[in-house]
Amino acid sequence: MEAEIARLTEELAALTASSGVTNTMFAETFYYLTIPIMVLIHVGFLSYEMGASRQKNVLASGIKNILAFAFLVPAFYYAGWFIYWAFPNGIDMSAGAFGISGWDYAMGAANPAGEVMGPNLADNATGVFWGAFTLFAATTASIMSGAVIERIRLFAFILLAIVLGAFAWVFAAAWGWHADGWLVQKFGYHDFGAAGVVHMVAGFFALGVLINLGPRIGKFNRDGSANHVAGHSMPMTLVGLMTIIAGFFGFLLACVIVPGETWSWSTTEFTSIYGTPLTLSALAFNILMGFAGGIIGAWMTTRDPFWMMSGALAGIISCASGLDLYWPPLAFAIGFIGAAFMPVAAKFLERLGIDDAVGAVTVHGVVGVWGVLAAGIFAAGYPAYQGDAGSVATITFTGQAVGAAVMAACGIVPGYLFSLLLRMFGMLRVPESAELAGLDIVKVPAVAYPESLNGAGSFATTSPAN
Amino acid sequence: MGSSLPEASWNAVEGAYYTGAGGTWEPVWLFVSIGLCVLALVLGIAHERHAYRRTDAARHD
Numbered sequence: 001m002e003a004e005i006a007r008l009t010e011e012l013a014a015l016t017a018s019s020g021v022t023n024t025m026f027a028e029t030f031y032y033l034t035i036p037i038m039v040l041i042h043v044g045f046l047s048y049e050m051g052a053s054r055q056k057n058v059l060a061s062g063i064k065n066i067l068a069f070a071f072l073v074p075a076f077y078y079a080g081w082f083i084y085w086a087f088p089n090g091i092d093m094s095a096g097a098f099g100i101s102g103w104d105y106a107m108g109a110a111n112p113a114g115e116v117m118g119p120n121l122a123d124n125a126t127g128v129f130w131g132a133f134t135l136f137a138a139t140t141a142s143i144m145s146g147a148v149i150e151r152i153r154l155f156a157f158i159l160l161a162i163v164l165g166a167f168a169w170v171f172a173a174a175w176g177w178h179a180d181g182w183l184v185q186k187f188g189y190h191d192f193g194a195a196g197v198v199h200m201v202a203g204f205f206a207l208g209v210l211i212n213l214g215p216r217i218g219k220f221n222r223d224g225s226a227n228h229v230a231g232h233s234m235p236m237t238l239v240g241l242m243t244i245i246a247g248f249f250g251f252l253l254a255c256v257i258v259p260g261e262t263w264s265w266s267t268t269e270f271t272s273i274y275g276t277p278l279t280l281s282a283l284a285f286n287i288l289m290g291f292a293g294g295i296i297g298a299w300m301t302t303r304d305p306f307w308m309m310s311g312a313l314a315g316i317i318s319c320a321s322g323l324d325l326y327w328p329p330l331a332f333a334i335g336f337i338g339a340a341f342m343p344v345a346a347k348f349l350e351r352l353g354i355d356d357a358v359g360a361v362t363v364h365g366v367v368g369v370w371g372v373l374a375a376g377i378f379a380a381g382y383p384a385y386q387g388d389a390g391s392v393a394t395i396t397f398t399g400q401a402v403g404a405a406v407m408a409a410c411g412i413v414p415g416y417l418f419s420l421l422l423r424m425f426g427m428l429r430v431p432e433s434a435e436l437a438g439l440d441i442v443k444v445p446a447v448a449y450p451e452s453l454n455g456a457g458s459f460a461t462t463s464p465a466n
Numbered sequence: 467m468g469s470s471l472p473e474a475s476w477n478a479v480e481g482a483y484y485t486g487a488g489g490t491w492e493p494v495w496l497f498v499s500i501g502l503c504v505l506a507l508v509l510g511i512a513h514e515r516h517a518y519r520r521t522d523a524a525r526h527d
Contacts, residue, residue: 074503078496113493115482122481155511431518433525443517 020260024124027258031128037250038135040243042069045142048240049149052231052358056438057150058448064154068141068161075166076134077117082110083170084133088180096180125263132254136173136198137165139251143202144415146358148209150216151435154443156422160209163418164411169201172410176403179274179385188384188393189403192272193252193320195371196407203365204408207354208415212423215355217435226350229357234306241309245291248316252283252323265386275386278324286331290319293335301340310359311339314367321375321400325382334374338367365411369404376400 046065053061086093086106095102109116109126116126141161148157176183177197183189191197220226231237255273259266265275272278294315298307315335319326326334345366346359356362376397383392384399393399422428434442470487471479486492 071503074499078500113496115487115492118482118484118487118492120482120484121479154514155507158507158510431522433521434518437521437525442521443514 023260027261027264028124028128030258031125031132031254034250034254035128035131035135038132038139038247038254041135041139041247041251042142044240044243044245044247045145046240047243048237048358049146051233051236051238051240052146053149054229054438055232055449055452056440058232058440059444059446060154060439060442061149063444064149064152064157065142065145067154067158068145068165069138071158071162072138072141072165073134075162076137076170077130078112078166080137080166080170081117081130081133082106082112083167084174084178085110087171087174088178088182090182096178096182097185098179101174101178101180125261136194136251136254137169140169140198140202140205141165143199143360143364144206144209147206147356147360148213149357150439151429152209152213153422153427153430156419156428159422160205160415160418163414164202164205168205168410168414169198172201172407173197175406177273183399183403183406184274184384185393187399187402188395189399190274190325190375190379190382190384190395191321191372191403192274192278192324193255193316193371195317195320195368195375196403199317199320199364200368200372200404200407201411203361203363203368204411205415206356206411207361207365208412208417209419210354210356210361211416212419213429215353216357217432219355220353224351224353229355238305238309241313245312245316248313249287252287252320253280256280256283271386272324274384276324276383282324285328286319286323286326287316289328289332290315290323290335293332294318294339297336297338297340298342302343307343307359310363311342314339314342314363317364317367318371318374320368320371322379325375325379330378334371334378338370338374341370342367365408369408372400372404372407373397 042065046062049061049065050058085101086103088101089096093103093106095105099105107114110130111117116123117130120126141164144161144164145157173194175181176189176191177194178184181189189196216229218227219229256278257263257265257271257273257275259269259271265271266277269277270279291312292315294311294313295308296311298304298311298314302308302311315338318335318338319331322334323331342359342362346356346362349356349361354361375395376399379395380397382395383389384395385392419428430439430442440446440448468485470483470485470489482488486495
């Protein structure tokens with residue numbers, strides 16, 4: 001009997017160890033695979049931006065987009081990941097309520113000169129988490145990238161992309177997308193799918209830059225009325241937008257915490273980044289319903305395929321903060337409303353003299369505000385993070401409004417100030433001659449469409465695609 | 467740098483195993499990589515300025 005018990009105990013220990021290894025490998029693979037799925041976001045942005053550019057600027061827009069991604073990877077390694085873990089409790093880098101933040105924690109978890117940030121057989125998590133967050137960071141830069149096409153200097157853009165992707169949004173994420181974040185702890189801020197911490201921050205950062213950058217030549221007439229500057233390939237833009245949507249499934253998957261690991265919130269269920277329980281089924285329901293609501297809402301108000309596909313994105317962003325909580329038909333309605341309103345906001349910006357070439361401020365910034373506030377309206381009362389009843393802040397409209405204000409400030413303040421600085425040194429905008437000639441012929445040693453009659457660019461004041 | 471393993475075997479390896487692990491080279495390569503980014507940016511600025519000047523000159527010819 002005793003021998004049998006010993007044998008069973010031994011077998012149980014072996015099975016437990018084996019299941020632990022399986023879980024660890026599953027968790028590592030889970031996050032690893034979100035990375036290539038999120039790369040689709042950048043494939044999409046690349047196609048979207050190049051399609052939205054006139055033929056004379058196609059490759060320059062592509063280069064800008066590719067470099068945003070490339071520079072964000074090391075910048076996030078050097079600074080972004082550390083900031084995310086060091087600052088949730090405020091700028092003093094003290095530890096937060098759950099003890100997973102602050103200077104000491106960040107030095108252990110994210111020191112760019114430490115053993116944790118390299119190949120390590122004792123750590124199956126840091127690299128894949130860092131990779132997923134790096135892709136979030138690159139997404140913020142790509143959002144800004146589309147707004148400023150055809151007239152920003154490449155160096156200025158890269159610098160602004162680094163400020164946004166390795167600093168500005170990371171502070172916002174530390175405060176509002178981390179269980180120790182002060183917005184979460186004090187105001188019950190809930191932003192599961194990053195409508196605020198990614199989309200709002202990037203959209204408002206772009207707005208700050210656009211104020212200093214100014215419109216493309218020919219966008220506005222002397223009386224202030226606006227012209228439509230058509231991109232050279234609407235099909236390329238549409239396919240790009242749909243690819244971004246595909247990538248967002250990876251983005252939202254990476255917002256989920258896998259159970260059963262030492263760093264997990266739960267041993268049995270998926271949770272949000274705040275430790276609140278959820279299922280991937282919840283995400284499937286609400287992402288798809290928000291996506292569909294967005295397309296249909298935008299179709300109703302515009303009939304324009306560009307805005308319909310932007311509407312798909314707007315639909316998901318509208319639902320993003322509460323994707324883990326909404327009833328799917330409600331997600332549809334929230335997405336529908338956000339996308340239907342989007343063209344109105346775009347027109348309003350245009351009346352203010354803002355030339356947002358791809359609607360990034362509207363789709364990500366304005367709709368992001370709606371997404372954050374919608375969680376305060378429709379998901380009020382849910383506990384914002386793990387803990388016993390009475391000791392946990394709940395989601396409220398006020399908390400979401402405070403969060404939205406912080407997110408907007410995290411975007412527009414650095415975006416405006418850094419672009420102002422670049423403008424003062426004459427480093428923000430390309431010279432008029434280069435803008436008129438087209439950036440491809442000026443500085444790109446390749447031709448996008450070599451067999452095209454008008455692919456070489458000219459000094460004409462209006463482009464062939466105009 | 468080279469191998470950071472204590473002996474030419476993977477048998478006892480449990481933690482960090484990258485080239486130079488446990489030494490003093492991590493910050494050196496960290497700053498080298500930062501320096502390469504800065505170098506590329508500086509050369510990028512120069513390339514961009516040259517391209518704009520050339521365009522201006524061509525326009526006025």
